Amino acid sequence: MTNPLRSMATLANVSTLMFAACSGAVEDRLQRILDDSVTRPGVVLPGAIAHYNGPAHLPWSGAAGLGDLPGMVAMRPHDRFRAGSVLKTFLATVTLQLVEQGALSLEQTLPALLPGSVTSKIAGADQISLRMLLDHTSGIPEWVTPEVVAQVMAEPGRVWSPEEAIEIASQLQPSFAPGTSWSYSNTNYTLVGLVLDRAGGRSWRAQVREGVLERLGLSSTRLPEPGDLTIAGEYAHGYQVVDGAAVDLSAVDPSMAGAAGGHALVTTAEDLGRFLEALLAGELFEDPATLAAMKTMVEAPHESGVPHRYGLGLEEFTLPGGVAVLGHSGSTAGYAVMMFRIPACDATLVTAVNTSDLFVNALEVFVPGVDAVTSGAR
Numbered sequence: 001m002t003n004p005l006r007s008m009a010t011l012a013n014v015s016t017l018m019f020a021a022c023s024g025a026v027e028d029r030l031q032r033i034l035d036d037s038v039t040r041p042g043v044v045l046p047g048a049i050a051h052y053n054g055p056a057h058l059p060w061s062g063a064a065g066l067g068d069l070p071g072m073v074a075m076r077p078h079d080r081f082r083a084g085s086v087l088k089t090f091l092a093t094v095t096l097q098l099v100e101q102g103a104l105s106l107e108q109t110l111p112a113l114l115p116g117s118v119t120s121k122i123a124g125a126d127q128i129s130l131r132m133l134l135d136h137t138s139g140i141p142e143w144v145t146p147e148v149v150a151q152v153m154a155e156p157g158r159v160w161s162p163e164e165a166i167e168i169a170s171q172l173q174p175s176f177a178p179g180t181s182w183s184y185s186n187t188n189y190t191l192v193g194l195v196l197d198r199a200g201g202r203s204w205r206a207q208v209r210e211g212v213l214e215r216l217g218l219s220s221t222r223l224p225e226p227g228d229l230t231i232a233g234e235y236a237h238g239y240q241v242v243d244g245a246a247v248d249l250s251a252v253d254p255s256m257a258g259a260a261g262g263h264a265l266v267t268t269a270e271d272l273g274r275f276l277e278a279l280l281a282g283e284l285f286e287d288p289a290t291l292a293a294m295k296t297m298v299e300a301p302h303e304s305g306v307p308h309r310y311g312l313g314l315e316e317f318t319l320p321g322g323v324a325v326l327g328h329s330g331s332t333a334g335y336a337v338m339m340f341r342i343p344a345c346d347a348t349l350v351t352a353v354n355t356s357d358l359f360v361n362a363l364e365v366f367v368p369g370v371d372a373v374t375s376g377a378r
Contacts, residue, residue: 021052021342021349031062037353038065044241047075047354051269053277054347061270067236067354069246080220080235080268081352082250083337084330085261088189091204092134092313093279094211095192096290103199106131106293106312113195118163121170122191127178130195133188134312135298141172142185144257152333153242156252159226165190165258182300182310186260193259204259216278221267226255231266236354238334246355249334262332269350272339276327277348280341295326331356 020029034048047065061077098104104113110125119125122140132138143165151158165187175183196204205223213221222232229251239246254264278284282291297309297316307318316326327340337352 021054021345021347026052026054026057027060027062030060031064034062034064044239044246045353045355046239046246047236049075049077049079049081049236049269049350049352051077051273051350052347053273054342054345059270059273067234069237069239069248075236075354076234078220078234078268078270080222080231080233080266081337081354082231082238082252082263082332082335083261083265083267083272083339083352084257084332084335085186086267086272086328086330086337086339087259087261087265088330089279089313089328089339090208090212090265090275091189091192091196091259092294093284094200094204094207095130095134095196096285096294096312097211098196098199098207100286100290104130104195106134110191114191114198118166118191118194121166123170123174124178129179130192131312132178133192133195135182135310136184136188136300137179137182137298138185138188139174139176139178139181139183140185140187140191141169141175142183143169143172143187143190145172152252152256153240153247153249156249156333157229158256159253160255160258162190162194162258182298184300184310186257189260190258196259212275212284215284216274218267218271218275221265221271221275223264224254224266226253226258229253235266236335236352238332239355240334241355252333257332261330265330269352272337272350273348276339276341276350280326 020026020033030050030052034050037048038045046069047063047067049063051061053059063075063077065075067073067075067079095104099106106129108130110119110122110128113130122128128138148168169187193204196207200207208223237248237250240249252263256262258264282288285291294312294314297311300308300310302308309316314326315328316324318324323344325340325342329338334356335352335354336356339350341348
């Protein structure tokens with residue numbers, strides 16, 4: 001749902017881990033950071049996972065803390081988790097595959113893409129292009145409001161429909177005129193999912209499975225259908241702090257946020273690393289120009305003040321110290337995930353934690369993270 005890099009604490013974790021990944025003794029440094037993250041006083045962070053792949057190193061995965069609090073089960077490097085808005089990169093990928101095939105155009109507007117029963121609910125629909133949905137420049141408001149979040153907490157097993165999401169958004173004022181600014185909105189990707197269903201002739205889940213998961217052999221990644229609350233194999237339970245207690249939210253229905261993320265993507269850190277590396281190496285497209293279009297960024301002001309830009313399902317941060325990272329992040333009830341390439345050192349780093357409450361003691365985490373990154377750049 002929401003983007004975890006919106007919190008200063010998460011930026012600090014990423015900054016610290018990026019510094020470790022570009023330095024020597026990578027595995028030891030990453031493991032120490034994981035160990036420290038789950039023992040920091042005053043922070044409710046049950047467990048953490050990191051996966052690293054870079055030059056002159058075998059791929060490495062590590063974990064710390066607990067993946068199951070009541071059972072006192074340790075977090076494992078291969079544990080599955082819900083990946084939230086990281087799914088947007090998968091959606092953008094299969095959308096661009098259809099563009100390559102001529103089934104879609106990035107400049108098509110909503111009336112050419114969706115039926116009137118949908119577009120009639122979107123203000124300025126005739127000015128909103130597929131490109132604007134993918135890079136969040138449409139101005140369509142966010143449907144995941146505080147009221148929706150409260151409903152999810154009260155009834156996690158509820159099955160949501162895309163039509164409900166669009167109806168909620170239709171009651172809100174547009175964020176801005178189409179194409180004039182930027183604002184992150186899950187509603188954009190709810191609509192992308194409907195576009196894929198229509199243009200691809202089958203569900204967006206089926207298209208992601210064939211166009212990405214099967215193509216890359218991502219055997220630990222699943223897209224559970226609405227109503228399926230199970231996670232096959234070993235997985236990390238996801239927690240959120242409510243009134244001082246850690247509440248297990250692993251079983252929020254995958255229809256909540258759906259094509260925009262939420263609980264709809266179940267995966268592992270290693271699978272996400274493989275996906276991002278293949279994507280940015282051009283393995284999932286026929287034409288290099290397609291990847292170039294995906295990486296074409298617009299300025300995307302970020303509440304932390306950290307320089308941030310957004311492309312077609314990809315985001316780029318310039319972290320303190322000048323370290324640039326490219327990929328996507330995602331958070332949902334009980335989980336927060338970062339999936340990034342670090343071009344400066346030709347490395348990939350994926351991290352996952354099993355709580356979405358990363359804003360606790362932000363400065364105590366952020367300041368050391370900034371220092372670690374800037375020290376590494378000197």
